[in-house]
Amino acid sequence: MQDYIEDTDDAPKSKTQVKNEMLALQALGVKLCELNPGQLAKIPLEDPLLKAVQEASRIKSHSARKRHFQFIGRLMREADHEAIESAYQALMQVSEQHVQQHHKTEQWRDRLLQEGDAALNEFVDQFPYADRQQLRQLLRTAKQEAERDKPPAAARKLFKLLRQTLTTL
Numbered sequence: 001m002q003d004y005i006e007d008t009d010d011a012p013k014s015k016t017q018v019k020n021e022m023l024a025l026q027a028l029g030v031k032l033c034e035l036n037p038g039q040l041a042k043i044p045l046e047d048p049l050l051k052a053v054q055e056a057s058r059i060k061s062h063s064a065r066k067r068h069f070q071f072i073g074r075l076m077r078e079a080d081h082e083a084i085e086s087a088y089q090a091l092m093q094v095s096e097q098h099v100q101q102h103h104k105t106e107q108w109r110d111r112l113l114q115e116g117d118a119a120l121n122e123f124v125d126q127f128p129y130a131d132r133q134q135l136r137q138l139l140r141t142a143k144q145e146a147e148r149d150k151p152p153a154a155a156r157k158l159f160k161l162l163r164q165t166l167t168t169l
Contacts, residue, residue: 101166104166
């Protein structure tokens, strides 16, 4: 009976497993092609793979792009794809944190503009180092601009002040 039990670690991969791994690497390559040059510089890519990723943006034909992504997937198999994946995930996590911080700042700005002093008091309670006087002045100016249908210059300044206050946590 023991003779028929095989160790799964030594068993060769099935064609389906190999194909799924190749498609996952190709998908990671496609995600890399969507990054801007600054983000791409933070990913540890070898020179041929980096050139292929950069070249992908210049290819317009659908079938040519598909073939190029397959080529990138082939290069990904030869590269250190674990390091590339972890660097990509870290980059996306930082990006997600920036988006969340931006949304939080927008929510506070909108709430301050709508609720006025009640929201201002709550904001200053949560962030005691905030400049209450400057916030109140910007709120008053932003409301006046909104009433007069003027461009929201004070609301923009309020947003910048809130962002600065929230990022000094």
